[in-house]
Amino acid sequence: MSGVRLSRISKRFGDVTVIDQVSLDIEAGEFVVFLGPSGCGKSTILRMIAGLETVDDGEIHIGERRVDHLKPGERGVAMVFQNYALYPHMTVRDNLAFGLKNVGTDKQVISKRIDEAAQSLEITALLDRRPGQLSGGQRQRVAIARAIVKEPALFLFDEPLSNLDAALRGRTRLELAQLHQRLGATMVFVTHDQVEAMTLADRIVVLNECKIEQIGSPMEIYRRPATQFVATFVGSPRINLLPVTVNAGTDDKAAIALPNGEQLLTAIPMAKLPEGESFTVGIRPEHARIAEDGVGEVTGTAEVVERLGERCLIYLDLGNGHKLTAEDRGGSTVKAGDTCTVKVKSSRAHLFDSTGKGWHAEGE
Amino acid sequence: MRAMRLHPAALTLVIIGAVIMMIPLLWVLGLSFKSNAELLADTSRVFSPPYTLENYLNIFGNGEVFRWIINSLIVSLGMTTGVLVISSLAGYAFARLDFPFRNLIFIIVLLGLAVPEQAVIIARHQMFSAVEMHNTYFALIIPGMATPFGVFLMTQYFKAIPKDIDEAALLDGASRFTVFWKVLLPLTIPAQATLGIFVFLTAWNDYWWPLISGTNKEMFTLTVGIASTQQNFAQTEGLGFLMSQAVFAALPILIVYLIFQKYIIQAVAGAAGR
Numbered sequence: 198m199s200g201v202r203l204s205r206i207s208k209r210f211g212d213v214t215v216i217d218q219v220s221l222d223i224e225a226g227e228f229v230v231f232l233g234p235s236g237c238g239k240s241t242i243l244r245m246i247a248g249l250e251t252v253d254d255g256e257i258h259i260g261e262r263r264v265d266h267l268k269p270g271e272r273g274v275a276m277v278f279q280n281y282a283l284y285p286h287m288t289v290r291d292n293l294a295f296g297l298k299n300v301g302t303d304k305q306v307i308s309k310r311i312d313e314a315a316q317s318l319e320i321t322a323l324l325d326r327r328p329g330q331l332s333g334g335q336r337q338r339v340a341i342a343r344a345i346v347k348e349p350a351l352f353l354f355d356e357p358l359s360n361l362d363a364a365l366r367g368r369t370r371l372e373l374a375q376l377h378q379r380l381g382a383t384m385v386f387v388t389h390d391q392v393e394a395m396t397l398a399d400r401i402v403v404l405n406e407c408k409i410e411q412i413g414s415p416m417e418i419y420r421r422p423a424t425q426f427v428a429t430f431v432g433s434p435r436i437n438l439l440p441v442t443v444n445a446g447t448d449d450k451a452a453i454a455l456p457n458g459e460q461l462l463t464a465i466p467m468a469k470l471p472e473g474e475s476f477t478v479g480i481r482p483e484h485a486r487i488a489e490d491g492v493g494e495v496t497g498t499a500e501v502v503e504r505l506g507e508r509c510l511i512y513l514d515l516g517n518g519h520k521l522t523a524e525d526r527g528g529s530t531v532k533a534g535d536t537c538t539v540k541v542k543s544s545r546a547h548l549f550d551s552t553g554k555g556w557h558a559e560g561e
Numbered sequence: 562m563r564a565m566r567l568h569p570a571a572l573t574l575v576i577i578g579a580v581i582m583m584i585p586l587l588w589v590l591g592l593s594f595k596s597n598a599e600l601l602a603d604t605s606r607v608f609s610p611p612y613t614l615e616n617y618l619n620i621f622g623n624g625e626v627f628r629w630i631i632n633s634l635i636v637s638l639g640m641t642t643g644v645l646v647i648s649s650l651a652g653y654a655f656a657r658l659d660f661p662f663r664n665l666i667f668i669i670v671l672l673g674l675a676v677p678e679q680a681v682i683i684a685r686h687q688m689f690s691a692v693e694m695h696n697t698y699f700a701l702i703i704p705g706m707a708t709p710f711g712v713f714l715m716t717q718y719f720k721a722i723p724k725d726i727d728e729a730a731l732l733d734g735a736s737r738f739t740v741f742w743k744v745l746l747p748l749t750i751p752a753q754a755t756l757g758i759f760v761f762l763t764a765w766n767d768y769w770w771p772l773i774s775g776t777n778k779e780m781f782t783l784t785v786g787i788a789s790t791q792q793n794f795a796q797t798e799g800l801g802f803l804m805s806q807a808v809f810a811a812l813p814i815l816i817v818y819l820i821f822q823k824y825i826i827q828a829v830a831g832a833a834g835r
């Protein structure tokens with residue numbers, strides 16, 4: 198088990214810089230998730246760590262060893278691919294054994310490791326089948342088992358769950374979390390799915406357009422998004438964004454004026470905010486609740502009501518060109534077309550300046 | 562493959578077509594089991610006894626014909642092996658390796674598809690003459706080993722294999738050669754079989770180049786050899802013997818077909834549909 202250190206690594210494809218001077222320290226035993234939209238360079242970083250892409254600039258260390266000049270097979274990493282990449286002509290057993298045979302592992306050790314991995318992933322009954330005779334979920338388990346038997350210093354996952362149906366994805370996600378706990382191995386996981394990132398990660402690295410936007414624990418990312426991009430990318434339903442003007446409130450906290458003129462007091466220290474900027478406020482739907490007593494700051498017409506069981510999402514048209522997503526309790530009586538008033542928990546509001554940088558309440 | 566039910570009229574047509582094509586073959590087969598003496602008098606009783614194995618025994622008694630069969634086998638198998646090796650290696654290179662002028666070279670290879678044998682055969686003849694290589698297996702085999710079609714087929718086939726699989730193998734500590742040999746090559750077996758059958762049959766049936774290059778009776782292939790025995794009176798004198806040679810010449814093709822039926826049908830269906 199070892200950590201990983203990326204030191205200012207860059208990658209260019211032709212004239213296009215896909216990864217620009219990215220640095221990152223991953224601790225031994227940590228589960229790190231790269232989260233970002235499609236095409237932001239997540240896979241490229243992972244493949245650079247694996248040795249499947251060359252590194253144009255910078256260094257990669259796995260443990261104490263510098264690896265960026267080593268062949269993929271010499272780096273002590275195992276990777277699980279999105280499309281499983283099993284060897285179609287080999288039985289499951291041979292798929293698992295292939296990597297071990299290549300490095301001359303003892304026959305008995307091979308068969309012992311295969312049996313153990315197969316047992317823990319419940320694929321023992323499949324060992325003599327070919328990948329073509331397996332379901333998607335089974336193939337995924339085999340792919341994971343193939344990584345485990347190598348006992349690598351580092352596991353790499355490139356969107357391994359995206360080809361599974363929703364139920365299976367949820368189950369496999371849980372199993373991956375358990376696997377990480379059991380093995381205590383270092384794992385780097387790439388996904389565009391924020392739910393996977395939130396549930397699996399010790400730390401999330403949010404990427405956008407070749408750059409790291411933020412590194413932090415799932416709750417840090419959610420509660421204190423470093424940028425407007427992070428705030429919108431993480432959290433479902435999406436955070437509400439409204440243009441506001443900022444003025445000095447009380448207790449050195451910033452006050453904001455919503456587009457409808459309503460004044461709100463945030464918990465964000467005024468002193469830190471840059472001057473002469475235009476700001477956008479970010480309010481998560483769970484902090485914008487339908488006010489049953491009609492006392493609130495924002496009023497709008499319900500366009501769509503989504504009933505999720507334990508809560509409802511109300512999509513409001515504020516009538517001034519802005520929209521807002523609010524939450525209500527599960528038994529909400531709001532119907533489409535109703536006029537609703539929303540109570541905003543302004544102490545939980547975020548501000549973003551024109552460069553997208555985020556400002557938050559102290560503490561938490 | 563989808564199961565299809567033929568319309569009765571279509572089925573009738575197919576059967577009629579098949580019978581028409583089979584009659585000459587059955588005729589040949591029948592004649593080959595008749596004694597030459599009987600055929601000299603009358604060929605109309607092909608489908609009634611007596612039959613004899615005399616003609617087939619004569620083939621083995623006749624050192625010359627036997628030699629031609631061996632020649633044909635050596636040439637066909639040699640060419641098949643050569644084409645498979647070259648096409649696989651070239652296909653892998655075009656599909657997976659990065660080297661200067663790759664696309665240009667690939668196009669040049671493809672242009673080879675457009676060059677008919679007739680256009681180069683004199684030059685080829687003179688080349689082998691100049692190095693005094695005629696009447697060797699080498700001369701019979703080598704020209705057929707340049708098959709743009711094979712290179713093209715294998716390139717496409719390697720390209721269709723997801724690169725993930727190579728990468729998984731590299732991460733599994735495989736060398737480039739191990740990836741080629743143990744992972745990719747086994748995946749191309751259907752294409753190898755198709756190409757192999759195609760080359761083998763072409764080589765076995767080839768007539769023109771062996772006729773030009775193998776001028777010694779010793780170096781005749783079966784096709785050239787059989788043709789050489791068809792002198793003026795062959796049709797009347799040794800008809801049964803001739804027919805038994807023809808049957809013998811077709812035998813390997815039949816065997817290949819029976820063994821690789823699955824692949825041949827796939828190849829033909831693949832070319833037609835999809």
Ligand SMILES: Nc1ncnc2c1ncn2[C@@H]1O[C@H](COP(=O)(O)OP(=O)(O)O)[C@@H](O)[C@H]1O
Nearest residue numbers: 210211215233234235236237238239240241242
């Ligand atoms: N081999 C390549 N050649 C050229 N461009 C590439 C190559 N691989 C990836 N890219 C580009 O690099 C960017 C990042 O790709 P990738 O890392 O696969 O994104 P992600 O995994 O985040 O979806 C994309 O814009 C993609 O088009």
Ligand SMILES: [Mg+2]
Nearest residue numbers: 239240241356
């Ligand atoms: Mg990707």
